[in-house]
Amino acid sequence: MQDVEEMTPLATPEGAVAEQPIFRDDEGELNQDFLAAVTDAIEASDSESLQKLVEDFHESDMGDLLEALEPDQRPRLIELLGSAFDFTALTEVDDAVREEILEELETETVAEGVRDLESDDAVTILESLDEDDKAEVLDKLPPMERVALQRSLDYPEDSAGRRMQTEFIAVPPFWTVGQTIDFMREGSDLPETFYEIFVIDPSGHLLGAVALDRLLRSKRPVTIQEIMNDAPDLVQATQDQEEVARLFERYNLVSAAVVDEERRLVGVMMVDDIVDVLEEEADADIKALGGVNSDEELSDDVFYTQRSRFPWLFANMCTALVAANVINMFQESLERMVALAILMPIVASMGGNAGTQTMTVAVRALATRELGRANAWRIIRREAAVGLLNGLVFATIMGTLAGTWFQSVELGFVIGLALISVLMFAALGGIFVPLTLNRLGVDPAVSSGPFVTSITDIVGFFSFLGIATAWFHL
Amino acid sequence: MQDVEEMTPLATPEGAVAEQPIFRDDEGELNQDFLAAVTDAIEASDSESLQKLVEDFHESDMGDLLEALEPDQRPRLIELLGSAFDFTALTEVDDAVREEILEELETETVAEGVRDLESDDAVTILESLDEDDKAEVLDKLPPMERVALQRSLDYPEDSAGRRMQTEFIAVPPFWTVGQTIDFMREGSDLPETFYEIFVIDPSGHLLGAVALDRLLRSKRPVTIQEIMNDAPDLVQATQDQEEVARLFERYNLVSAAVVDEERRLVGVMMVDDIVDVLEEEADADIKALGGVNSDEELSDDVFYTQRSRFPWLFANMCTALVAANVINMFQESLERMVALAILMPIVASMGGNAGTQTMTVAVRALATRELGRANAWRIIRREAAVGLLNGLVFATIMGTLAGTWFQSVELGFVIGLALISVLMFAALGGIFVPLTLNRLGVDPAVSSGPFVTSITDIVGFFSFLGIATAWFHL
Numbered sequence: 001m002q003d004v005e006e007m008t009p010l011a012t013p014e015g016a017v018a019e020q021p022i023f024r025d026d027e028g029e030l031n032q033d034f035l036a037a038v039t040d041a042i043e044a045s046d047s048e049s050l051q052k053l054v055e056d057f058h059e060s061d062m063g064d065l066l067e068a069l070e071p072d073q074r075p076r077l078i079e080l081l082g083s084a085f086d087f088t089a090l091t092e093v094d095d096a097v098r099e100e101i102l103e104e105l106e107t108e109t110v111a112e113g114v115r116d117l118e119s120d121d122a123v124t125i126l127e128s129l130d131e132d133d134k135a136e137v138l139d140k141l142p143p144m145e146r147v148a149l150q151r152s153l154d155y156p157e158d159s160a161g162r163r164m165q166t167e168f169i170a171v172p173p174f175w176t177v178g179q180t181i182d183f184m185r186e187g188s189d190l191p192e193t194f195y196e197i198f199v200i201d202p203s204g205h206l207l208g209a210v211a212l213d214r215l216l217r218s219k220r221p222v223t224i225q226e227i228m229n230d231a232p233d234l235v236q237a238t239q240d241q242e243e244v245a246r247l248f249e250r251y252n253l254v255s256a257a258v259v260d261e262e263r264r265l266v267g268v269m270m271v272d273d274i275v276d277v278l279e280e281e282a283d284a285d286i287k288a289l290g291g292v293n294s295d296e297e298l299s300d301d302v303f304y305t306q307r308s309r310f311p312w313l314f315a316n317m318c319t320a321l322v323a324a325n326v327i328n329m330f331q332e333s334l335e336r337m338v339a340l341a342i343l344m345p346i347v348a349s350m351g352g353n354a355g356t357q358t359m360t361v362a363v364r365a366l367a368t369r370e371l372g373r374a375n376a377w378r379i380i381r382r383e384a385a386v387g388l389l390n391g392l393v394f395a396t397i398m399g400t401l402a403g404t405w406f407q408s409v410e411l412g413f414v415i416g417l418a419l420i421s422v423l424m425f426a427a428l429g430g431i432f433v434p435l436t437l438n439r440l441g442v443d444p445a446v447s448s449g450p451f452v453t454s455i456t457d458i459v460g461f462f463s464f465l466g467i468a469t470a471w472f473h474l
Numbered sequence: 475m476q477d478v479e480e481m482t483p484l485a486t487p488e489g490a491v492a493e494q495p496i497f498r499d500d501e502g503e504l505n506q507d508f509l510a511a512v513t514d515a516i517e518a519s520d521s522e523s524l525q526k527l528v529e530d531f532h533e534s535d536m537g538d539l540l541e542a543l544e545p546d547q548r549p550r551l552i553e554l555l556g557s558a559f560d561f562t563a564l565t566e567v568d569d570a571v572r573e574e575i576l577e578e579l580e581t582e583t584v585a586e587g588v589r590d591l592e593s594d595d596a597v598t599i600l601e602s603l604d605e606d607d608k609a610e611v612l613d614k615l616p617p618m619e620r621v622a623l624q625r626s627l628d629y630p631e632d633s634a635g636r637r638m639q640t641e642f643i644a645v646p647p648f649w650t651v652g653q654t655i656d657f658m659r660e661g662s663d664l665p666e667t668f669y670e671i672f673v674i675d676p677s678g679h680l681l682g683a684v685a686l687d688r689l690l691r692s693k694r695p696v697t698i699q700e701i702m703n704d705a706p707d708l709v710q711a712t713q714d715q716e717e718v719a720r721l722f723e724r725y726n727l728v729s730a731a732v733v734d735e736e737r738r739l740v741g742v743m744m745v746d747d748i749v750d751v752l753e754e755e756a757d758a759d760i761k762a763l764g765g766v767n768s769d770e771e772l773s774d775d776v777f778y779t780q781r782s783r784f785p786w787l788f789a790n791m792c793t794a795l796v797a798a799n800v801i802n803m804f805q806e807s808l809e810r811m812v813a814l815a816i817l818m819p820i821v822a823s824m825g826g827n828a829g830t831q832t833m834t835v836a837v838r839a840l841a842t843r844e845l846g847r848a849n850a851w852r853i854i855r856r857e858a859a860v861g862l863l864n865g866l867v868f869a870t871i872m873g874t875l876a877g878t879w880f881q882s883v884e885l886g887f888v889i890g891l892a893l894i895s896v897l898m899f900a901a902l903g904g905i906f907v908p909l910t911l912n913r914l915g916v917d918p919a920v921s922s923g924p925f926v927t928s929i930t931d932i933v934g935f936f937s938f939l940g941i942a943t944a945w946f947h948l
Contacts, residue, residue: 029846060724068848184690194687195669195728212686213668216658249753250534252746254669254728271745272726275752279723282756283838289764290834291827298839298849302859306867309831313864316827317872320820327816334808334815341808341815342801346794348819349931353765353790357783360764364757365772372503374542375772385776390787393780398791457823 023053023061030068038065042073047080054081063092066101067299075104087113091124094297098128107133111140118192119145119166120273123152127162151266160244161237163277164258164267167191170198171224173207178220194268195255199228204264206257208232234259237266244269245277246369285367288445289360291316312450319454323348326458330465333474339406340468343415347464350394351422351456358383358430359452363445366438380431387427391420414471418464422456429455497527497535504542512539516547521554528555537566540575541773549578561587565598568771572602581607585614592666593619593640594747597626601636625740634718635711637751638732638741641665644672645698647681652694668742669729673702678738680731682706708733711740718743719751720843759841762919763834765790786924793928797822800932804939807948813880814942817889821938824868825896825930832857832904833926837918840908854905861901865894888945892938896930903929 023034034053041049054062066074066089078085078101087110090098102110102125110129114122114137126134126149134153138146148166155161168191171180180197184190197215199208208228218227233256235244247253248271258267284294291312296305327334327344334341362379365371371379395416403412433451434444468474497508508527515523528536540548540563552559552575561584564572576584576599584603588596588611600608600623608627612620622640629635642665645654654671658664671689673682682702692701707730709718721727722745732741758768765786770779801808801818808815836853839845845853869890877886907925908918942948 029843030848032848035848058725060726067844181690184687185693187691190687190691193685193728211667212690213658213664216655216686216690217661217664219659249749251532252534252749254667254745271728271749275723275726275745275749278749278752279756279842282753282760283842286756286760286763286838287834289760291831292834296835298835298844298853302856302863305856306860306863309828309860309864310867312831313824313827313868314871316823317820317868320823321875323823324816324820327819331812331816335812338805338809338815341812341818342798342805344815345801345819345822345931345935346791346798349790349794349797349927350787353787354783357765357786360761360766361770361772364760368753368757370541370772374504374506374509379772382776382779386780386783389776389780390783393784394787394791397788401795453823457819461819 023057023065030064035065035068038077039069039073042069042076042080045076045080047082050077050080051084054084059086059088060092062086062089066090066093067097071097071100074101078105079109083112085113087117087125088121091121094299095128095295096297096299098125102128102133107136108140111137115141115145119148119152119267120163120270122149123162126153127157155237158241159237160235160239160241160258160269161266163241163244163273164237164269165191166267168198168257168265168268169194170200170204170265172202173199173223173225173228175224176220177215177218177222177224177227180215180224181220193270196232198232198257198265198268199224200265206232206234206259206263206265209257232257235269236261241277242281245274245281248274249278281367285363285445288443289363289449291449294446315450316453319450319457322454323457323461326461327465330461330469330474333465333469333472336474337468337472339408339411340465343402343411344461344464346398347415347418347422348457348460350398350419351426351460352453354387354390354423355426355430355452355456356449358387358427359434359448362431362434363448366434366444371435376435380428380435383427383431384424387424388420391423394423395419410471411468414468415464417467418460421463422460425459426452426456429459497531497539504538509539509542512551513543513547516543516550516554519550519554521556524551524554525558528558531563533560533562534566536560536563540564540567541571545571545574548575552579553583557586559587561591561599562595564602565595568773569602569769570771570773572599576602576607581610582614585611589615589619593622593626593741594637594744596623597636600627601631629711632715633711634709634713634715634732634743635740637715637718637747638711638743639665640741642672642739642742643668644674644678644739646675647673647697647699647702649698650694651689651692651696651698651701654689654698655694665742667744670706672706672731672739672742673698674739680706680708680733680737680739683731706731709743710735715751716755719748719755722748723752755841759838759919762917763837763923765923768920789924790927793924793931796928797931797935800935801939804935804943804948807939807943807946810948811942811946813882813885814939817876817885818935818938820872821889821892821896822931822934824872824893825900825934826927828861828864828897829900829904829926829930830923832861832901833908833922836905836908837922840912840918845909850909854902854909857901857905858898861898862894865897868897869893884945885942888942889938891941892934895937896934899933900926900930 023031025031038050038053041053069077090101114125126137129137138150152161152166169184196209196211198206199210201207208230209232210224210228214227233251233253235247235256235258237258237260254271256269257265258269260266287294287296293308296308362371398419399412399416402415403409429452434448437444437447497505499505512524512527515527543551564575588599600611603611612624626635626638626640643658670683670685672680673684675681682704683706684698684702688701707725707727709721709730709732711732711734728745730743731739732743734740761768761770767782770782836845872893873886873890876889877883903926908922911918911921
């Protein structure tokens, strides 16, 4: 981990070894000594030292610092830094941390901090306030900003409208390149960063876009109309951010116009926000597959975490009870042959693992849109064949082992047959369950796990104990 | 799914409903009729119709089409399209698909196709060739390009050097804004897209960077030196792409200079490649947690898939055998009390699920660098407390159920105690295993699963059967 190291400006251009910023240790984590110095300064209410300690901080370094501090020190730090604190840092911390901090701050301080932000960052912060505070903060903002933010907030949660930046450059098509460049040279209220300028008609409808490199390569007298791309990449403000992220990914976009239902330009989506969306989505899938709520965060407290994990464990308990009932059906067989009790968890766990493998591949491929109607049958056939093959392989291995262990060739055959059937079922369950849930409009990442493991448990116990009972006439 | 719909250029700017491209169906997948038309044209070797069918295609549409075709039709399509085929499309398909296609194509065709590509795309294709073909293709390229590509290929796999684009604009610091803009207007060999220009000294050392919007906003007589950022974002060519991706994510970068060990500018990393890296990485974590090799692809064949999944299942079989041996220790207890055999899988499966929950959160937080030394103890304490709480809750529920089912208050107590202990162990295993593996330099996503589930199985069976044996003097 030398990431931070590599980002540090080098003192001399020739081959100098990159210097570690003082606030990060070798592994790129915040330095314990540095953290102690910050904590001391907060306890001593020493704003001056604090401001000095964090003067070279990027907003995401500040975010890391906030998360590393104890909860009660976070708002204290912000108050002590005063206007030296860039509220953008609050967009770099977990939702739960942000909400906690904002609850402690004066509305006045929040309004002051939000005023200087890019609109997308301001929206992220406003979203974390409760309704009363949000209204109060909005009230304290200049009318123009208030209207723009209010409009973003009116779009549905997780839509492009919420994530877009409302600062952009739009010019009429008849302007020349020279006029446009002069306008940008004189403009004071330009967005902080931009990669394309937009072309609109007098009512604000999007006509096209010009990438900055295109603009730079064109001669001054050329009109914008001549160089504009009249089929620019665009998204609807109401479109879900995940869909927008897939578009950026598919077409390698860096920014895209956001339009309303009348195709009026209302904002611009930037790739750095898309990177965050993709990470959030991957996070949600990983957590869902592991039986954790997708909005669980590292900063959640014990009781919240316990409550959020309870339903998954409860669902698992219910399916485990069903499996126990299946075992119960074979009570007499178990009494007559205790080897069955010893071996049955092996069959169930092999099935569970094989099912999880197939399910993982299927869920991820559905999420990235790699699995669709065009190739579903091909994948189902492949999984069934893999299940059969692995069934045969493990039937041979496990059959031999169990036969030797319990000195019974017949028991070896029984566990072998059970493994073949459970691995086949696991493969089919692993692919059909996510496909079906997806077809029904249910997120397969969230719901496939319990279904697949209960199928494999039940099939595992039933086939092993059933085959054994039939074979040995128990 | 209306993603593609939204991307289509609209005929009229005012509120027209976006039109679906003919080659996509309502869900954004490739249209079956369209696919049939392409297949027919391939069978009939009808290049003209083919070229017409795909004339509006973006490279990633072409990638989707290639993946949707049967394997033997893919190289045929490319040959029939001839120079109308943009080889960039080959960077949009799975590695396995790309390798298969390239094996079938003439080296001449590949060399011709690679010549027109951006360097990073060319490298991706060259990486997929075997050594002989790679050398042959390189031989057929113009010397300048060959040297640049060879240099990229000399960097380690998955390093920034392999992913970077070697086309960039670099100017001396004493140039003026006007000179620079004129240079770009006249330049014919400029990169396809760029977001910043670089400033270098006569030996190619990186001095700074100027974002395009900054350049556009500056007056013509201003020198580059005055407006350049002399601490530009940079990465080392040998740096791992994952680290580079975390940097882009942390500092919201769109491009970054790539330098060699002497700080000479050798290329530029672009955010669209970073988006792919982040997706690959999330993919790898998801698959590893699900017990699947991270390089498994949807296009892999049955035998390859079976072989790649075998080790995980084999590892699981071994730990299941250890668990079976634990059960074997309590053979007599099981014979005397069959209820234990019926209930023991519930204890093990609750433990397995709780352990997986904690492990998933820990592994993901380690991957995104959210979990580190600063907060490890806080998280360990939280997980232990959550484990204890859920243990108490499920001990009560399951104890009552089991007590009622088997008409034995004592059995209820036994399973309750076993659940408390297994859920505590699961929580601790779920956090300590990934933390320890990470400290040892092993990827926790890949290896945590088997450890955690074997711990929970063994502890589950041992504590339930052990407590029962002691309690009932079995």
